[in-house]
Amino acid sequence: MCRGKKLGVILFVLSVIAVADCATASPLGMDSGSSIMITLTVIITVIIIIAAFFFLASGIKYVTPENVLDTEIRKNLYEYIDECPGSHLREIARELDLKPSNAAWHLRKLEQTNLIRSRYIGGKKVYYLVEGGVESRKQAIAEAILRNKNARDIMQYLYNHPGKHLLEIAHALTLNHHVVKWHINKMSMAELIEGDTSNSAYPVYYPTEIGMGALEKFIEYNNKLAA
DSSP: OOHHHHHHHHHHHHHHHHHHHHHHSOOTTOOHHHHHHHHHHHHHHHHHHHHHHHHHHHOOOOOOTTTGGGSHHHHHHHHHHHHSTTEEHHHHHHHTTOOHHHHHHHHHHHHHTTSEEEEEETTEEEEEESTTHHHHHHHHHHHHHTTSHHHHHHHHHHHHSOSEEHHHHHHHHTOOHHHHHHHHHHHHHTTSEEEEOSSOSSOEEEEOHHHHHHHHHHHHHHHHHHO
16 A cells, blocks of 8 residues: 555544544533534544545655656656757657646656756756766757757868868858857857867867767767658
8 A cells, every 4th residue: 555545544544533532522511612622623523534535535656766767758758868868848748749847747756856957058958867977967968059050060060070260160151150159169168079279379179079979869860760
């Protein structure tokens, strides 16, 4: 019997005892104080009976790290985040055909039981697994950044043409250099790329292993969807 049902049974037994006490109380010779006490006892008894009914009817089950993945929805959410770290709420809800409010509730349970973590990237809350530690977080952030087409195009260009500076990248991709600079700063902070000024007054950029891995995984995932 689960904890909620046990508590419901206890409440029900207490209510029966309280009702029995009220029934055996003699109404003769009662003063006003005694009458008020019995009235309060009856009210409390009714509340206990109602509470016991709801506990017994619903069988409340507490979510723990041991049982959090017992439900199909949370299991699917966990597996999706494992496959696509850095996904945000609406993306997850859309892919798993869930209402955003429902997905958010179950994601909160996964986070409360220390199975996933969340972080705001570009104004969106993205999720990744606790398992994997710092590397998992870095991968999630990288994949979240590469969901932006401009960032992805810059990474793809550096993947194919490492060692280019900002203006070369902007010219090759026909993007405003301010846009490129913004994305490069963001990608550098996330350790997707790194700059080198050893042979030039202007830094030239190279993709890191994290960046290349995130790009390859993103491409692989999109190819699976297209297949």
